[in-house]
Amino acid sequence: MKYQTLGQMKYGSEEIWFPLSEDILSWDEDFHALMLNDEMRMTAYESAIKEVIKHDSIVVDIGTGTGILAQWALEAGAKKVYGIDVNKKILELAQKRIEKANLGGRFVPINKISYEVELPEKADIILSEILGNLGDNEDMTPILNDARKRFLLSGGVFIPKEIKTYLVPISSQAIHKQIIEKKCRSISVKYGLTDLLNKLGIKNQFDIYYDAVIPISSYLAKPALAKAFHFDGADEAVYQTEIKYEIEKAGILTGVKGYFIANLSTNISLDISGDDIAERKTSDCWKHCYMPIEKPISVQPHDIFQLNFSRSYPKEKLTPFRQFYGWDGKVFRNDKIIGEFRHGTHKVNL
Ligand SMILES: C[S@@+](CC[C@H](N)C(=O)[O-])C[C@H]1O[C@@H](n2cnc3c(N)ncnc32)[C@H](O)[C@@H]1O
Secondary structure, three states, X not given: OOOXXXXXXXXXXXXOEOOHHHHHHHOOHHHXXXXXXXXXXXXXXXXXXXXXXXXXXXXXXXXXXXXXHHHHHHHOOOOEEEEEOOOHHHHHXXXXXXXXXXXXXXXXXXXXXXXXXXXXXXXXXXXXXXXXXXXXXXXXXXXXXXXHHHHEEEEEEEXXXXXXXXXXXXXXXXXXXXXXXXXXXXXXXXXXXXXXXXXXXXXXXXXXXXXXXXXXXXXXXXXXXXXXXXXXXXXXXXXXXXXXXXXXXXXXEEEEEEEEEEEOOOOOEEEOOOOOOOOOOOOOOOOEEEEEEEEEEEEOOOOEEEEEEEEEOOXXXXXXXXXEEEEXXXXXXXXXXXXXXXXXXXXXXO
Protein backbone atom coordinates (compact mmCIF):
# COMPACT_ATOMS: atom_id res chain seq x y z
CA MET A 1 0.00 0.00 0.00
CA LYS A 2 1.19 3.58 -0.68
CA TYR A 3 0.69 6.29 1.87
CA GLN A 4 0.78 10.01 1.17
CA THR A 5 0.93 12.96 3.54
CA LEU A 6 -2.34 14.85 3.25
CA GLY A 7 -2.08 17.99 1.11
CA GLN A 8 -3.16 20.45 3.79
CA MET A 9 -0.65 18.96 6.19
CA LYS A 10 2.50 19.47 4.09
CA TYR A 11 5.34 20.41 6.35
CA GLY A 12 8.97 21.42 6.28
CA SER A 13 12.09 21.06 8.35
CA GLU A 14 12.46 23.12 11.56
CA GLU A 15 8.81 24.11 11.73
CA ILE A 16 7.11 23.96 15.08
CA TRP A 17 3.83 22.08 15.31
CA PHE A 18 1.26 21.70 18.05
CA PRO A 19 2.36 18.94 20.51
CA LEU A 20 -0.50 16.53 19.83
CA SER A 21 0.53 14.14 22.60
CA GLU A 22 -0.41 16.81 25.15
CA ASP A 23 -4.03 16.90 23.95
CA ILE A 24 -5.04 13.25 23.50
CA LEU A 25 -8.65 13.63 24.60
CA SER A 26 -9.29 16.16 21.78
CA TRP A 27 -8.01 14.03 18.92
CA ASP A 28 -10.36 13.97 15.97
CA GLU A 29 -10.49 12.47 12.50
CA ASP A 30 -7.90 14.91 11.17
CA PHE A 31 -5.22 13.54 13.43
CA HIS A 32 -6.21 9.94 12.75
CA ALA A 33 -5.99 10.71 9.01
CA LEU A 34 -2.45 11.98 9.55
CA MET A 35 -1.54 8.75 11.35
CA LEU A 36 -3.19 6.59 8.69
CA ASN A 37 -1.09 8.28 6.01
CA ASP A 38 2.21 8.08 7.85
CA GLU A 39 4.10 5.63 5.67
CA MET A 40 6.83 4.98 8.22
CA ARG A 41 4.35 4.13 10.98
CA MET A 42 1.99 2.11 8.80
CA THR A 43 4.51 -0.09 7.01
CA ALA A 44 6.40 -0.91 10.22
CA TYR A 45 3.26 -1.82 12.16
CA GLU A 46 1.78 -3.87 9.33
CA SER A 47 4.98 -5.92 9.02
CA ALA A 48 5.32 -6.45 12.78
CA ILE A 49 1.69 -7.56 13.11
CA LYS A 50 2.14 -10.05 10.26
CA GLU A 51 5.30 -11.36 11.92
CA VAL A 52 3.89 -11.83 15.40
CA ILE A 53 0.19 -12.65 15.08
CA LYS A 54 -0.58 -16.31 14.55
CA HIS A 55 -3.74 -18.16 13.68
CA ASP A 56 -5.91 -18.36 16.76
CA SER A 57 -4.13 -15.52 18.65
CA ILE A 58 -6.31 -13.60 21.08
CA VAL A 59 -5.32 -9.94 20.79
CA VAL A 60 -6.07 -6.84 22.84
CA ASP A 61 -5.58 -3.66 20.81
CA ILE A 62 -5.17 -0.86 23.37
CA GLY A 63 -6.20 2.43 21.76
CA THR A 64 -7.57 0.81 18.61
CA GLY A 65 -8.53 4.22 17.16
CA THR A 66 -9.82 3.75 13.61
CA GLY A 67 -9.04 0.04 13.89
CA ILE A 68 -6.30 -0.34 11.31
CA LEU A 69 -4.01 -2.41 13.55
CA ALA A 70 -6.98 -4.56 14.58
CA GLN A 71 -7.84 -5.11 10.92
CA TRP A 72 -4.29 -6.27 10.15
CA ALA A 73 -4.37 -8.56 13.19
CA LEU A 74 -7.63 -10.11 12.03
CA GLU A 75 -6.30 -10.49 8.50
CA ALA A 76 -3.24 -12.22 9.95
CA GLY A 77 -5.63 -14.80 11.43
CA ALA A 78 -6.30 -13.59 14.99
CA LYS A 79 -9.17 -15.50 16.52
CA LYS A 80 -10.45 -12.43 18.31
CA VAL A 81 -9.38 -8.80 18.71
CA TYR A 82 -10.65 -6.73 21.63
CA GLY A 83 -10.39 -3.14 20.38
CA ILE A 84 -10.38 -0.67 23.28
CA ASP A 85 -10.67 3.07 22.77
CA VAL A 86 -11.71 5.90 25.03
CA ASN A 87 -12.87 7.97 22.04
CA LYS A 88 -16.42 6.94 21.03
CA LYS A 89 -16.52 8.70 17.65
CA ILE A 90 -13.21 7.24 16.54
CA LEU A 91 -14.13 3.75 17.75
CA GLU A 92 -17.23 3.92 15.54
CA LEU A 93 -14.89 4.38 12.57
CA ALA A 94 -13.04 1.22 13.65
CA GLN A 95 -16.31 -0.72 13.72
CA LYS A 96 -17.19 0.53 10.24
CA ARG A 97 -13.75 -0.36 8.89
CA ILE A 98 -13.84 -3.89 10.31
CA GLU A 99 -17.40 -4.53 9.15
CA LYS A 100 -16.53 -3.32 5.65
CA ALA A 101 -13.67 -5.80 5.58
CA ASN A 102 -16.09 -8.56 6.67
CA LEU A 103 -14.12 -9.22 9.84
CA GLY A 104 -16.77 -7.99 12.29
CA GLY A 105 -17.48 -11.39 13.84
CA ARG A 106 -14.03 -11.52 15.44
CA PHE A 107 -13.79 -7.88 16.59
CA VAL A 108 -15.05 -6.72 20.00
CA PRO A 109 -15.12 -2.90 20.28
CA ILE A 110 -14.98 -1.52 23.83
CA ASN A 111 -15.53 2.19 24.42
CA LYS A 112 -13.71 2.77 27.73
CA ILE A 113 -10.36 3.81 29.05
CA SER A 114 -8.34 0.59 29.36
CA TYR A 115 -8.05 0.83 33.18
CA GLU A 116 -11.83 0.35 33.42
CA VAL A 117 -12.07 -2.59 31.04
CA GLU A 118 -12.67 -6.14 32.25
CA LEU A 119 -12.15 -8.87 29.65
CA PRO A 120 -13.76 -12.34 29.64
CA GLU A 121 -10.45 -14.00 28.73
CA LYS A 122 -6.71 -13.28 28.69
CA ALA A 123 -4.81 -12.51 25.52
CA ASP A 124 -1.72 -13.86 23.77
CA ILE A 125 -0.80 -10.46 22.40
CA ILE A 126 -1.16 -6.90 23.58
CA LEU A 127 -1.00 -4.67 20.57
CA SER A 128 -0.81 -0.90 20.86
CA GLU A 129 0.30 2.28 19.24
CA ILE A 130 0.00 4.74 22.08
CA LEU A 131 3.45 6.14 21.48
CA GLY A 132 4.39 9.78 21.56
CA ASN A 133 7.56 11.13 19.99
CA LEU A 134 9.27 10.88 23.41
CA GLY A 135 8.14 7.27 23.68
CA ASP A 136 6.05 7.69 26.81
CA ASN A 137 4.33 11.04 26.23
CA GLU A 138 0.95 9.40 25.62
CA ASP A 139 1.24 7.79 29.06
CA MET A 140 1.94 4.31 27.68
CA THR A 141 3.82 3.08 30.77
CA PRO A 142 1.04 2.83 33.37
CA ILE A 143 -1.46 1.85 30.65
CA LEU A 144 0.67 -1.06 29.45
CA ASN A 145 1.79 -2.09 32.96
CA ASP A 146 -1.88 -2.39 33.87
CA ALA A 147 -2.68 -4.23 30.62
CA ARG A 148 0.15 -6.73 31.26
CA LYS A 149 -1.16 -7.45 34.75
CA ARG A 150 -4.82 -7.89 33.86
CA PHE A 151 -5.05 -8.84 30.18
CA LEU A 152 -1.96 -10.84 29.20
CA LEU A 153 -1.53 -14.62 29.45
CA SER A 154 1.75 -15.72 30.96
CA GLY A 155 4.13 -16.12 28.04
CA GLY A 156 2.15 -13.54 26.05
CA VAL A 157 3.91 -10.80 24.07
CA PHE A 158 3.70 -7.09 23.34
CA ILE A 159 3.78 -5.24 20.03
CA PRO A 160 5.86 -3.03 20.37
CA LYS A 161 8.42 -5.25 22.11
CA GLU A 162 10.81 -2.53 23.30
CA ILE A 163 11.15 1.26 23.01
CA LYS A 164 14.18 3.47 23.56
CA THR A 165 14.04 7.24 23.92
CA TYR A 166 17.02 9.36 22.87
CA LEU A 167 17.81 13.02 23.57
CA VAL A 168 20.32 15.27 21.84
CA PRO A 169 21.22 18.96 22.29
CA ILE A 170 20.60 20.96 19.13
CA SER A 171 20.92 24.39 17.59
CA SER A 172 17.96 25.81 15.68
CA GLN A 173 17.59 29.56 15.68
CA ALA A 174 14.73 29.16 13.18
CA ILE A 175 12.70 27.13 15.70
CA HIS A 176 13.64 29.49 18.53
CA LYS A 177 12.27 32.47 16.59
CA GLN A 178 8.97 30.69 15.86
CA ILE A 179 8.51 29.94 19.55
CA ILE A 180 9.16 33.57 20.52
CA GLU A 181 6.52 34.57 17.94
CA LYS A 182 4.21 31.67 18.95
CA LYS A 183 4.06 30.65 15.27
CA CYS A 184 2.97 27.12 15.93
CA ARG A 185 1.45 25.14 13.07
CA SER A 186 -1.47 22.86 13.63
CA ILE A 187 -3.39 20.23 11.68
CA SER A 188 -6.65 22.09 12.34
CA VAL A 189 -7.88 25.17 14.20
CA LYS A 190 -9.09 22.82 16.89
CA TYR A 191 -5.55 22.47 18.16
CA GLY A 192 -4.44 25.97 19.21
CA LEU A 193 -1.29 26.64 21.21
CA THR A 194 -2.78 29.37 23.41
CA ASP A 195 -5.76 27.17 24.30
CA LEU A 196 -3.44 24.30 25.15
CA LEU A 197 -1.24 26.50 27.35
CA ASN A 198 -4.35 27.72 29.18
CA LYS A 199 -5.68 24.19 29.54
CA LEU A 200 -2.38 22.98 31.02
CA GLY A 201 -1.89 26.11 33.16
CA ILE A 202 1.42 26.93 31.44
CA LYS A 203 2.30 30.64 31.21
CA ASN A 204 5.50 30.56 29.18
CA GLN A 205 5.58 29.08 25.67
CA PHE A 206 9.12 27.81 26.44
CA ASP A 207 7.66 25.53 29.12
CA ILE A 208 6.07 23.20 26.61
CA TYR A 209 7.60 20.92 24.01
CA TYR A 210 6.70 21.01 20.32
CA ASP A 211 6.51 18.59 17.42
CA ALA A 212 9.07 19.48 14.73
CA VAL A 213 11.31 17.77 12.19
CA ILE A 214 14.79 18.58 13.45
CA PRO A 215 17.71 17.94 11.10
CA ILE A 216 20.65 15.80 12.17
CA SER A 217 22.93 18.64 11.00
CA SER A 218 21.71 20.70 13.98
CA TYR A 219 23.07 18.21 16.57
CA LEU A 220 25.67 19.71 18.89
CA ALA A 221 26.67 16.37 20.43
CA LYS A 222 25.98 12.66 20.01
CA PRO A 223 22.44 11.52 20.91
CA ALA A 224 22.23 9.70 24.25
CA LEU A 225 19.80 7.09 25.53
CA ALA A 226 17.45 8.70 28.06
CA LYS A 227 15.07 5.84 28.84
CA ALA A 228 14.30 2.28 27.76
CA PHE A 229 10.94 0.51 28.05
CA HIS A 230 10.76 -3.30 28.00
CA PHE A 231 7.08 -3.93 28.85
CA ASP A 232 8.06 -6.46 31.51
CA GLY A 233 5.92 -4.84 34.19
CA ALA A 234 8.91 -2.97 35.66
CA ASP A 235 8.91 0.13 33.41
CA GLU A 236 8.79 3.42 35.31
CA ALA A 237 6.37 6.23 34.54
CA VAL A 238 8.04 8.63 37.03
CA TYR A 239 11.76 9.14 36.69
CA GLN A 240 14.63 11.56 36.51
CA THR A 241 17.60 11.01 34.21
CA GLU A 242 20.85 12.94 34.16
CA ILE A 243 22.83 12.91 30.93
CA LYS A 244 26.25 14.47 30.28
CA TYR A 245 27.10 15.41 26.72
CA GLU A 246 30.44 16.57 25.38
CA ILE A 247 29.72 19.32 22.87
CA GLU A 248 31.28 18.51 19.48
CA LYS A 249 30.40 21.58 17.44
CA ALA A 250 30.39 25.31 18.16
CA GLY A 251 26.89 26.75 18.01
CA ILE A 252 23.98 28.24 19.91
CA LEU A 253 22.26 25.68 22.10
CA THR A 254 18.54 26.41 21.64
CA GLY A 255 16.93 23.15 22.79
CA VAL A 256 16.88 19.38 22.97
CA LYS A 257 15.54 16.97 20.35
CA GLY A 258 13.81 13.81 21.54
CA TYR A 259 12.81 10.76 19.52
CA PHE A 260 12.22 7.05 19.93
CA ILE A 261 13.52 3.92 18.30
CA ALA A 262 11.12 1.03 18.73
CA ASN A 263 11.57 -2.67 18.18
CA LEU A 264 8.02 -3.46 17.22
CA SER A 265 8.89 -7.16 16.94
CA THR A 266 12.04 -9.27 16.67
CA ASN A 267 12.62 -8.21 13.06
CA ILE A 268 10.85 -4.87 12.65
CA SER A 269 12.17 -1.64 14.04
CA LEU A 270 10.73 1.85 13.79
CA ASP A 271 13.26 4.66 14.10
CA ILE A 272 11.74 8.15 13.87
CA SER A 273 15.04 10.07 14.18
CA GLY A 274 15.47 10.70 10.42
CA ASP A 275 15.07 14.15 8.89
CA ASP A 276 14.54 13.58 5.18
CA ILE A 277 11.03 14.78 4.39
CA ALA A 278 11.38 14.59 0.59
CA GLU A 279 12.53 10.96 0.73
CA ARG A 280 9.89 10.21 3.38
CA LYS A 281 12.47 9.11 5.92
CA THR A 282 10.57 11.04 8.61
CA SER A 283 7.35 10.24 10.37
CA ASP A 284 4.51 12.56 9.37
CA CYS A 285 2.54 12.16 12.57
CA TRP A 286 5.27 11.98 15.24
CA LYS A 287 7.94 14.25 13.73
CA HIS A 288 10.39 14.81 16.65
CA CYS A 289 10.04 16.34 20.06
CA TYR A 290 11.64 19.74 20.61
CA MET A 291 12.19 20.93 24.18
CA PRO A 292 13.10 24.61 23.96
CA ILE A 293 15.50 26.75 25.98
CA GLU A 294 14.29 30.31 26.39
CA LYS A 295 17.75 31.83 26.77
CA PRO A 296 20.00 30.04 24.26
CA ILE A 297 23.59 29.32 25.27
CA SER A 298 26.62 29.77 23.02
CA VAL A 299 28.65 26.55 23.18
CA GLN A 300 32.07 25.36 21.98
CA PRO A 301 33.61 21.94 21.39
CA HIS A 302 34.53 20.17 24.67
CA ASP A 303 32.01 22.15 26.74
CA ILE A 304 30.01 19.79 28.95
CA PHE A 305 26.24 19.97 28.75
CA GLN A 306 24.55 18.40 31.73
CA LEU A 307 20.86 17.68 31.11
CA ASN A 308 18.37 16.67 33.74
CA PHE A 309 15.26 15.17 32.17
CA SER A 310 12.29 14.13 34.26
CA ARG A 311 8.76 12.81 34.03
CA SER A 312 6.13 12.93 36.76
CA TYR A 313 2.44 13.63 37.41
CA PRO A 314 0.48 16.33 39.16
CA LYS A 315 -0.35 15.57 42.83
CA GLU A 316 -4.00 15.42 41.92
CA LYS A 317 -4.53 13.75 38.54
CA LEU A 318 -7.73 15.44 37.37
CA THR A 319 -7.58 14.21 33.77
CA PRO A 320 -6.28 10.82 32.61
CA PHE A 321 -3.42 11.99 30.41
CA ARG A 322 -1.98 14.94 32.39
CA GLN A 323 1.76 14.47 32.82
CA PHE A 324 4.77 16.62 33.61
CA TYR A 325 8.06 16.70 31.76
CA GLY A 326 10.97 18.74 33.03
CA TRP A 327 14.17 19.65 31.22
CA ASP A 328 16.82 21.65 32.98
CA GLY A 329 20.51 21.88 32.38
CA LYS A 330 23.86 23.57 32.78
CA VAL A 331 26.75 24.11 30.40
CA PHE A 332 30.26 23.89 31.86
CA ARG A 333 33.47 25.24 30.35
CA ASN A 334 36.66 24.39 32.25
CA ASP A 335 34.44 23.36 35.19
CA LYS A 336 32.70 26.76 35.33
CA ILE A 337 29.00 27.15 34.58
CA ILE A 338 28.58 29.35 31.49
CA GLY A 339 24.83 28.98 31.09
CA GLU A 340 21.84 27.26 32.63
CA PHE A 341 18.09 26.84 32.18
CA ARG A 342 15.10 25.26 33.84
CA HIS A 343 11.94 24.40 31.96
CA GLY A 344 9.02 22.06 32.27
CA THR A 345 5.37 21.49 31.54
CA HIS A 346 4.71 22.15 35.23
CA LYS A 347 5.47 25.19 37.36
CA VAL A 348 9.22 25.61 37.66
CA ASN A 349 11.14 28.18 39.67
CA LEU A 350 14.63 29.23 38.74
C1 LIG B 1 -2.04 7.07 18.41
S1 LIG B 1 -3.70 6.55 18.31
C2 LIG B 1 -3.54 5.03 17.44
C3 LIG B 1 -4.83 4.53 16.86
C4 LIG B 1 -4.72 3.22 16.09
N1 LIG B 1 -4.28 2.13 16.95
C5 LIG B 1 -3.78 3.36 14.95
O1 LIG B 1 -2.68 2.81 15.01
O2 LIG B 1 -4.13 4.03 13.98
C6 LIG B 1 -4.02 6.08 19.95
C7 LIG B 1 -5.50 5.85 20.31
O3 LIG B 1 -5.50 5.31 21.62
C8 LIG B 1 -6.56 5.83 22.37
N2 LIG B 1 -6.13 5.63 23.77
C9 LIG B 1 -4.95 6.02 24.31
N3 LIG B 1 -4.82 5.55 25.55
C10 LIG B 1 -5.95 4.82 25.80
C11 LIG B 1 -6.38 4.06 26.92
N4 LIG B 1 -5.64 3.95 28.03
N5 LIG B 1 -7.58 3.45 26.85
C12 LIG B 1 -8.35 3.55 25.74
N6 LIG B 1 -7.97 4.25 24.64
C13 LIG B 1 -6.78 4.87 24.67
C14 LIG B 1 -6.74 7.24 21.86
O4 LIG B 1 -8.07 7.67 22.05
C15 LIG B 1 -6.39 7.05 20.37
O5 LIG B 1 -7.55 6.80 19.61
